[in-house]
Amino acid sequence: xxxxxxxxxxxxxxxxxxxxxxxxxxxxxxxxxxxxxxxxxxxxxxxxxxxxxxxxxxxxxxxxxxxxxxxxxxxxxxxxxxxxxxxxxxxxxxxxxxxxxxxxxxxxxxxxxxxxxxxxxxxxxxxxxxxxxxxxxxxxxxxxxxxxxxxxxxxxxxxxxxxxxxxxxxxxxxxxxxxx
Numbered sequence: 001x002x003x004x005x006x007x008x009x010x011x012x013x014x015x016x017x018x019x020x021x022x023x024x025x026x027x028x029x030x031x032x033x034x035x036x037x038x039x040x041x042x043x044x045x046x047x048x049x050x051x052x053x054x055x056x057x058x059x060x061x062x063x064x065x066x067x068x069x070x071x072x073x074x075x076x077x078x079x080x081x082x083x084x085x086x087x088x089x090x091x092x093x094x095x096x097x098x099x100x101x102x103x104x105x106x107x108x109x110x111x112x113x114x115x116x117x118x119x120x121x122x123x124x125x126x127x128x129x130x131x132x133x134x135x136x137x138x139x140x141x142x143x144x145x146x147x148x149x150x151x152x153x154x155x156x157x158x159x160x161x162x163x164x165x166x167x168x169x170x171x172x173x174x175x176x177x178x179x180x
Contacts, residue, residue: 042103046072047106051106055109057121060109060123062081062155062157063109063123063125066078067102067106070091071103078091079091081157086161094161094168097168098168105127105130107126108126108127111123118150120148122148124143126142127143128140144163
């Protein structure tokens with residue numbers, strides 16, 4: 001009998017795709033078609049240094065470094081990825097409450113758009129995670145847009161925390177849907 005977790009990881013492997021492309025102008029770049037990633041264990045869902053290095057745009061790399069810091073409960077590092085001053089304790093609380101989600105998910109960067117001035121970026125991603133239901137596990141995918149701003153030191157920082165705020169509302173069962 002196949003373990004449900006292994007089945008979910010295999011399903012995730014079928015849906016996952018590679019890294020992103022980016023440009024220094026306002027023209028969007030798309031990731032060329034690639035073979036699906038293979039996940040052999042839950043550790044494969046954790047963002048690695050190699051995942052970050054393989055990003056072709058600095059904004060996409062910043063998203064993965066931020067996600068990795070959250071996965072590893074590194075609130076000090078994660079707090080540095082926000083334009084607005086964000087307290088370490090706020091990030092610790094968020095990472096702790098979303099720990100199960102963060103460690104069983106990863107963003108798949110599909111497109112990076114950098115403004116003509118090079119001071120703003122829009123990163124499109126598909127956040128995939130293993131969701132457990134009464135009948136087993138399934139892979140859930142949610143498109144997400146991350147907005148970044150170039151910092152004075154040349155690095156990229158998130159302009160808001162809207163995706164994780166929304167995910168937290170979903171987890172708590174307080175998110176509203178359109179049309180209701």
